[in-house]
Amino acid sequence: MSADVTVDISEGVAVLTLNRPDHLNAYTADMGRLLSRAYRECDGDDAVRALVVTGAGRAFCVGADFSGNISPFESPADDSGFSASPIDPAAFELRKPVIAALNGHAIGIGLTIALQADIRIVAEDAKYGVVQVRRGVIPDCASHWTLTHLATLGVAAELLLTGRTFTGAEAVALGVANRALPAERVLEHAREMARDIAAHVAPMSAALCKRLLWDSAINDYTPRQVASLETQLHQRVMGTADAREGVSAFLDRRPPRFSSRLSADWRELPEP
Numbered sequence: 001m002s003a004d005v006t007v008d009i010s011e012g013v014a015v016l017t018l019n020r021p022d023h024l025n026a027y028t029a030d031m032g033r034l035l036s037r038a039y040r041e042c043d044g045d046d047a048v049r050a051l052v053v054t055g056a057g058r059a060f061c062v063g064a065d066f067s068g069n070i071s072p073f074e075s076p077a078d079d080s081g082f083s084a085s086p087i088d089p090a091a092f093e094l095r096k097p098v099i100a101a102l103n104g105h106a107i108g109i110g111l112t113i114a115l116q117a118d119i120r121i122v123a124e125d126a127k128y129g130v131v132q133v134r135r136g137v138i139p140d141c142a143s144h145w146t147l148t149h150l151a152t153l154g155v156a157a158e159l160l161l162t163g164r165t166f167t168g169a170e171a172v173a174l175g176v177a178n179r180a181l182p183a184e185r186v187l188e189h190a191r192e193m194a195r196d197i198a199a200h201v202a203p204m205s206a207a208l209c210k211r212l213l214w215d216s217a218i219n220d221y222t223p224r225q226v227a228s229l230e231t232q233l234h235q236r237v238m239g240t241a242d243a244r245e246g247v248s249a250f251l252d253r254r255p256p257r258f259s260s261r262l263s264a265d266w267r268e269l270p271e272p
Contacts (some may be wrong), residue, residue: 005034006056007042012049012198013191014042022058026065027109032086034179035113039087043094046261049198049206051094052190054101055118058183061110063131084140091116092214095207095262097197101190103183106115107131112141115150118210121190122168123183128176129165149217151175162206202242204260208233211269225272232270 006017016038018025025031035053042048055061091098091113100117105127112130114120122128130147132139139147139160142179146222147156159166171177181189197206216226237243242258249256 004028004031006036009042009045009048011195012047013052013194014038014045014048014050015052015054015187015191016042018053018055018061020065021055021059023065023067024057024059024062024105025055025110026062027064027069027113028091029078031085036086036088039089039091043089043096044263046203049203050053050095050096050099050194050202051091052101052187052194053091053098053114054103054187054190055106055110057104059104059110060100060102060106060114060126062105063108063110084138087113087116088142090142092118094209095210095266096203097194097201097206097210099190099194101184101187102126102128102168102177108135109140112139112143112146115143115146115176116141119178119190119193120171121186121193122171122177122180123186123253124168124180126168126183127165128168128171130159131163131165133161134163147176199255202246202256202258202260203236203262204240204242204258204265206239207262207266208269215269221272228270228271230271236267 004019006019008015013154016035020026020031026115042051047203084118097119099119099121100114102120102122104123106114107127107129108131111128130139130143144160147159151174168177168180172180212226212229215221240260242260245258
C-alpha cells in the first residue's frame, strides 16, 4: 500500500491510517483509491476480523486537499468518471466491523468518510464538520443518508445546511459519534474495541448482523421484515460449528475458537 494509506494487521485487527500528516491528512483522489483498495482487501482477508480507520499525526482528515494548482472543486474537462462517493466500497458495505478513530480534526470529506463507519470514537476537543455548503459545493459520501440515520433528520439538517463545526463532545451529544475521549486515547480505545471483536465475536455472526443492520436502514425494512430475516439468519447459524463453539467457550470460561471463514462460507442475505 502507498505511503498515503498504510495498513497494519495484528491480532485480527487491520489499522488503516490516512498518512499525509504534513498536510493534516488532506484528502486526495489517490488517497480515496488506496482506502477503497484497503477496504476490499481487508474484507477478503480471513485474518482480519475488524478494521480501524485513523489518521497519522494530529488530525484525522481536514477535508479536500487545496494545496495544488487546481482546486479539487473545479469541474473536470471530462466528468464522466466523477463520483461524489469515491470510497468504494463504503465502510458500511463491508462484512466486518469498521471503527473510525477520529484522533483529531475531521472536516468535510474527512468526516463524511467516517460517517460511513459502524462506530466512531472522536477526540473530545477536536473540530468536526460537514462544511461543504460553505465551500460552494454540497456534502458527499452519502452523508445526506448516513447522518440522517445516525442522528435525526433535524440534526442532519442543522449540520448539513449550516456547515458549522462542532467539538467531539458535541458530536456525541448529537448522536454523530459513539464516544469522545482525549485525543491521545482515541486510537488505543478503538484498537481495544476492535481486538475485543476479533477475539470474542464469530466472524459470520458479525457479518450477518452488520449486513442486516445496514440493509434494514438502506431498504427501509419494516419491523416484521427485519423479524423475518432474523429468523431466517438464525436458522442459518444455529447448529453450526461456531454456534457450538460459542456455547462451549462460554461454559468453559475460555476464549472461543471460531472456524467460519467469510472467504469460503459467506452467502448474501435472503429477501425479507
